Every structure is written in structure tokens, then in C-alpha cells.
Amino acid sequence: MPVLSRRAMLAAAPALALPTLVRAQGAxxxxxxxxxxxxxxxxxxxxxxxxxxxRMGETLGQVFAVENRTGASGSLGGLEVARATDGHTFLWDASSHIVNPTLLRNLPFDYATAFTPISLVVLFPSAVAVKADFPARTLAEFVAAAKARPGAITVGTQGNATAGHLGLLAFAKVAGIExxxxxxxxxxxxxQDLASGAIDAVFTTLVSAGPVVDSGRARFLAVGTTERVESRPQVPTIAESGYAGFESNEWAGLFGPAATPPAVVSRMYDALAEAMAVPANRQRLIQIGxxxxxSRPADFARFVxxxxxxxxTLVREANVRAD
Incomplete structure (x- = not known):
């Protein structure tokens, strides 16, 4: 976690940034x-x-410049926005936003106080898929196979401490499997390794596993959303497969810096909602998985x-590490 002196600097930053943002609010x-x-x-x-x-740019009368600032599990991009004071810099973050505070040490900002949540924009459903010749046809059969051979079935994810890894840990815990x-x-x-048969299963995003499933080299057993996914309506949810309440997904959400004025948050949210209401945009989002x-800002703040x-809790109990 951030050292005390950096926390103190961060706590002071919004107060310094606020006048700039407030002045920009009217226009x-x-x-x-x-x-x-x-x-x-x-x-x-x-x-x-x-x-x-x-479409958001059309609504607001300004162009959006999307900038990819990668590194350190997303925290480098987070830092860029946390310290922004120009009133026109925002963050499009994912689930690492809620994992990094526990996983990464000595961050130069505090995720809990450095940002203003605006909207949970989309979910990227997690999915359990197995290789073509794996005997299980349902999630229940997969769990039974894992219990019959504890510590023998291999499950791939996007990497250590990713949404897939944490989702797998959570599912293994509720299902009582190893x-x-x-x-x-x-x-x-x-x-790709699932398709070749090098591993038995994956717990990753629906969009990542989709191509190998469509090719017939793997099959889906369940998705991690609370309701069935529009693009894969035949695939049951983990919740309806015997694990009520279970949910595990990657996501993308919109944040502003901590001192973003409520009026600016409202305008950004309204522009986003309008863009998402465009049928072609909605269909394109569904097509890419x-x-x-x-969601509204208050709902997203609770979600985060x-x-x-x-x-x-999950990271500590499972002793998850970034490397």
C-alpha cells in the first residue's frame, strides 16, 4: 500500500486541483x-x-483522444489520471482497479480516494470451457471429475492475479474442488493451448475462448454472469448450474479524477448513456463479447x-501474487 507521505500528498492533491476543475465547470x-x-x-x-x-464526443462537442498507457497492471495509467488537474482527463479502467490496492505495494496513489466513479460501462463475461475430448458436458460433470481426481485437472487463465485467476479461485472454493x-x-x-489439448479447461473471458469453441476444438460449460449472455444464449450461467449467487466477470468502467465536479460527472454519464443507447453501438459491443x-455513478461507486x-479478502486468503 502507499507509504504515509505519499498518502498525505494524495490527500492534498484534490484540494489543489479543485479550483481548476470548478472554473472549467461552467463551459x-x-x-x-x-x-x-x-x-x-x-x-x-x-x-x-x-x-x-x-458518439460521446459528438454529444459533448469535443473529440475524445483515447490514449493507451500500459504497465504495472494498469496502475501507470491510473497514476496519470489520479494526478490530472486539467478537468479533461478520464480513466477507462478494468477489474485490476479493485485488485491492485491489495496486490501492489507502494503505489503512489490510493485507488479508494484518487478517482470518481462515473459508470460501469460493460461486462466481459467469464466462462468455463473444456477441450473437445474432455468427458464433462455440464459444469456439474466437470466438478464431479475434479472431485474424482483432485489436483489433476489443468485450468488455464489469462495470468496470475487476473480476473480469470481470481474467478477460478472463487469457483474452486465454492465448488470444493482442487x-x-x-x-x-x-x-x-x-x-490456443485448450484447443491443442495441452490443458483440460480454461476460466477466461467468453470472447477469448469463443473462437476455439466455434471451431469445434472446445466447448463452453458455463458463463460467469448472473443472466445468460445474449451472444451465447445456449450456455447456462454458473449460478444456475448449482452455485446460486456466483458471479465472476471482467469489466470496463469510466472514472474521473477525485476532484471531478458533480456537474461534469453528470455530463459525462449522460453522454455515455446516449452513446450506449445507439443500436449500432450496442450491437457492436455485443459482437466483441x-x-x-x-450503470449510474452511485451504483458504480458501490460496485467498486x-x-x-x-x-x-480473496487475494489474502489465496496468497495471490502478481508474479
């Missing part, structure tokens, strides 16, 4: 809006941002706070 926005995505271009989070920002975690550098790499959400607490 906001007065110039292009910088949207920092702390992940690679072409990835799920980046792609969802690029679907929606053109499997071998195989971390990869991304969900696509895990899916998203579940559109567009609750998720941060849950992830802190």
Missing part, C-alpha cells in the same frame, strides 16, 4: 477530452472505449467499493 468541456486506457490497443477494454467515444492453475500471458494464449451495462473489499 465544460472547453477542449478535447483525454481518455486513458491502461491496457493495450485492440484489447477488450480498449475496443469498448473506441466503440462509444465517437485443480491445477496454469497462468498464461492473456486469454487467447490459454485458449461485451454485455452493455451503463464492494468489489475492492471482496478482492482483498
Amino acid at each position: 465544460w468541456p472547453t477542449r478535447s477530452i483525454r481518455l486513458v486506457v491502461p491496457f493495450s490497443a485492440g484489447g477488450a477494454a480498449d475496443s469498448s472505449a473506441r466503440v462509444l467515444t465517437p 485443480v491445477i492453475h496454469v497462468p498464461y500471458r492473456g486469454g487467447a494464449a490459454a485458449a 461485451c454485455v452493455p451495462v451503463g 467499493a464492494e468489489g475492492r473489499g471482496a478482492m482483498a
Whole structure:
């Protein structure tokens, strides 16, 4: 966690930034809006941002400049926004936002106080998929196989401390199974090894595993959303497969710096909601594997706070490390 002196600096930062933001509020926005995505271009989070920002820019009368600032599990991009005082810099972050506070040490900012939540934009459903010749056809059969051979079934994820890894840990706990975690550098790499038969299963995003399932080299057993996914309506949820209340997904959300005025938050949210209401945008989000959400700021703030607490408990109990 951040050392005391840096926490003190962070606590002072909003007070220093506030006058600048308040002055900009009346005519906001007065110039292009910088949207920092702390992940690679072409990835799920980046792609969802690029679907929606053109229409958001039209609504607000300014161009959105999407900037990929990668590194340190997304915290480098987070830092860029946490220290922004220009009133026109925002963050398009993912689930690492609620994991990093526990996972990373000596961060130069505090995730809990450095940002203003604006909206949970989309979910990227997690999914359990198995290789084509794996005997299980349902999640119940997969759990039975894992219990019959504890510590023998291999399950790939996007990597250590990723949403897939944490989702796998949570599911293994509620299902009472022991499997071998195989971390990869991304969900696509895990899916390719699933397709070749090198691993038995994956717990990764629906979009990452989709191509190998569509090719017939793997099959889905369940998804991690609370309701069935529009793009894969035939795949049951983990919750309806015997684990009521279970949910595990990657997501993308919109944040501003801590001192973002309420009027600016409202305008950003309204622009986002309008962009998400465009049928072509909604369909494109679904096509790239998203579940559109567009939650209100207060709801997103609760989601982030609750998720941060849950992830802190899971990371500590499972002794998860970044490396």
C-alpha cells in the first residue's frame, strides 16, 4: 500500500486541483477530452472505449483522444489520471482497479480516494470451457471429475492475479474442488493451448475462448454472469448450474479524477448513456463479447467499493501474487 507521505500528498492533491476543475465547470468541456486506457490497443477494454467515444464526443462537442498507457497492471495509467488537474482527463479502467490496492505495494496513489466513479460501462463475461475430448458436458460433470481426481485437472487463465485467476479461485472454493492453475500471458494464449489439448479447461473471458469453441476444438460449460449472455444464449450461467449467487466477470468502467465536479460527472454519464443507447453501438459491443451495462455513478461507486473489499479478502486468503 502507499507509504504515509505519499498518502498525505494524495490527500492534498484534490484540494489543489479543485479550483481548476470548478472554473472549467461552467463551459465544460472547453477542449478535447483525454481518455486513458491502461491496457493495450485492440484489447477488450480498449475496443469498448473506441466503440462509444465517437458518439460521446459528438454529444459533448469535443473529440475524445483515447490514449493507451500500459504497465504495472494498469496502475501507470491510473497514476496519470489520479494526478490530472486539467478537468479533461478520464480513466477507462478494468477489474485490476479493485485488485491492485491489495496486490501492489507502494503505489503512489490510493485507488479508494484518487478517482470518481462515473459508470460501469460493460461486462466481459467469464466462462468455463473444456477441450473437445474432455468427458464433462455440464459444469456439474466437470466438478464431479475434479472431485474424482483432485489436483489433476489443468485450468488455464489469462495470468496470475487476473480476473480469470481470481474467478477460478472463487469457483474452486465454492465448488470444493482442487485443480491445477496454469497462468498464461492473456486469454487467447490459454485458449490456443485448450484447443491443442495441452490443458483440460480454461476460466477466461467468453470472447477469448469463443473462437476455439466455434471451431469445434472446445466447448463452453458455463458463463460467469448472473443472466445468460445474449451472444451465447445456449450456455447456462454458473449460478444456475448449482452455485446460486456466483458471479465472476471482467469489466470496463469510466472514472474521473477525485476532484471531478458533480456537474461534469453528470455530463459525462449522460453522454455515455446516449452513446450506449445507439443500436449500432450496442450491437457492436455485443459482437466483441461485451454485455452493455451503463450503470449510474452511485451504483458504480458501490460496485467498486464492494468489489475492492471482496478482492482483498480473496487475494489474502489465496496468497495471490502478481508474479
